[in-house]
Amino acid sequence: MATKTTNRNWKGRLALVSLSLFIFSSCIKEEKVVVNSSNAVISLTIPHFPSMEMESDKLITRERAELGEDLFFDPILSRNFDISCSSCHLTNLAFTDGLKVSVGTEGRMHNRNSPTLFNVGWHPYFFMDGGNPSLESQVIGPIEEHREMDLPFTEAIARVAADANYNEKFQRVFDLPVSAYTLSLALATYERTLVSYRSAFDEYYYYGDTLALTNQEKRGLALFKSEALSCVSCHQFPLTTDFSFQNNGLYEDYTADPGRARVTNNLAEHEGKFKVAMLRNIALTGPYMHDGSLSTLSEVIDHYASGGSQHPLKSDLIKGFTISADDKAALIAFLESLTDTVSYKKVY
Ligand code: HEC
Ligand code: HEC
Known part of the structure; x- marks a missing residue:
């Protein structure tokens, strides 16, 4: 890549x-x-x-x-x-901690991954x-x-x-x-003040620098936006999320973490729905998903390609797709182009 x-x-x-x-x-x-x-x-x-x-x-x-x-x-x-806030939100990992789930004081395990x-x-x-x-x-x-x-x-x-x-x-x-x-x-x-907005993708997509992305990354972007994959329907530009709550088919059984239903107590409508995650700097913020259950971007794509687990609230957009090894590499390359190497510093 x-x-x-x-x-x-x-x-x-x-x-x-x-x-x-x-x-x-x-x-x-x-x-x-x-x-x-x-x-x-x-x-x-x-x-x-x-x-x-x-x-x-x-x-x-x-x-x-x-x-x-x-x-x-x-x-x-x-x-x-x-521990401090920065123990779980590390500057060099785009303010995540690289762990599956966070670990607090006295080694206590959280059930969620640091965003x-x-x-x-x-x-x-x-x-x-x-x-x-x-x-x-x-x-x-x-x-x-x-x-x-x-x-x-x-x-x-x-x-x-x-x-x-x-x-x-x-x-x-x-x-x-x-x-x-x-x-x-x-x-x-x-x-x-923690803002990130100047990845190669931004240069290409918003500022017309046609050379900012490689051809492979451009193909990955097209796949990300394609109807077959529908990634952009939830991970909308420019922030790469529309902030809605969605069940992306990770599990059949969400008893370990019911997501939005934890707040609303409404399992019938909200079970397994999580805020659509931001994908900016995604190459730095693994492992992935609310519980860090997917280790790599390759696993994330396999998950979406498989169509995920059957759950009554799974979004209709998670329908599975076939993807060649070449296209998968392109999609990963595009996701990696969302890493910001410039605005990664203080704005004050
Ligand atoms: C033990 C590790 C840990 C520490 C310490 C910690 N966080 Fe977090 N932080 C997390 C985890 C895990 C989540 C996800 C929780 C959730 O979604 O329920 C989170 C979520 C957040 C969010 C919400 C982000 C979003 O996308 O909604 C903010 C903001 C945040 N933390 C700021 C802070 C600040 C400020 C401090 C210090 C006062 C702090 N955190 C300390 C682990 C930690
Ligand atoms: C139906 C809406 C929806 C669609 C379509 C969708 N996603 Fe997601 N995505 C989500 C939600 C919701 C999460 C957070 C799930 C969680 O925390 O368990 C997420 C999480 C992710 C993550 C992990 C983010 C993190 O920080 O842990 C990646 C990477 C990702 N999606 C990439 C993609 C790609 C690539 C596609 C297209 C193949 C796609 N998504 C399609 C809703 C969607």
Whole structure:
């Protein structure tokens, strides 16, 4: 698959994203363009993505994001001071952990695979079953969860507040003490800055660089969009997901994890339905599916080609198909072209 790693000319494309930096001021009339001002508002405008919706008190500033970043990498938020958010969301694995299912404090096994945090700012709800409504409230989940950091949220707040360094930073950044509101806002702000939008696929598909994909990758893209495979029906561009809940035929029996039905208790309509996964950086985020049960992209394609297990709620789009070895290699090459080698760094 590694036919092409060179010759990707990113020069001159720096204007793809306009990171408009404005003075964060209560007085709109004083708005000015300022670069590197620590309390400037960072507006993430990515031309080929929808706009990132957020409430007016949640604007991204560099100071807020940096404070969130400190917390993201700090084991202070786990009961035994042994793990941080980054233990399961590793930077170099597109914020996943490479394990089948995650392992929390004291080696406790989770039942789900760690998802990428890239582009979480665009998710309308969180967790694979959509059980959490906002990035801010999601923060409480891993901190309190027994199989993750296992620390009551009130204790997490008290710990951070008792740290003189954090205390000073929260006051400076928010003009407020450490609280449920400011702690979750800091982490959520950092997460919103984790954006990924410049894979070779983007260069080809949205910016007209016909050489950005090899012929093999282009064939893979055509297969991905073909009626026979229908991948794009659920994994819609540009984010590679339509965020709907779908049963993609992984199992006949979903008692181990009922998916969306865990939240709604409605097995008849929601059993085995999971949020359509994002495929950006997919080559970095294996193993695959909610339980990490498929190890490689080759296994993923075999699954879809087989038509999956019979389950009454399996989507009609999972109908099976025949694919030659050559076409399978092309589809994998295309999926690998979704790896972003450029925007893989801080936007602030
Ligand atoms: C023990 C490993 C572990 C730790 C620690 C952890 N996470 Fe996660 N994270 C997971 C797993 C597993 C999931 C999937 C859970 C689910 O869908 O039910 C997840 C899901 C998420 C999601 C939802 C993504 C989506 O696609 O809906 C976000 C956001 C997130 N984590 C952020 C964080 C933050 C912030 C922290 C630290 C406060 C953190 N995580 C700590 C393992 C972990
Ligand atoms: C009916 C909607 C639907 C169709 C069609 C579909 N998928 Fe998926 N896909 C999903 C859902 C839902 C998940 C998440 C399942 C889970 O977590 O168990 C998923 C997960 C995946 C994953 C794993 C993502 C991860 O991070 O674990 C890959 C890779 C993938 N699909 C590729 C494809 C390809 C390639 C095709 C076409 C052959 C395709 N999908 C067709 C709904 C669909």
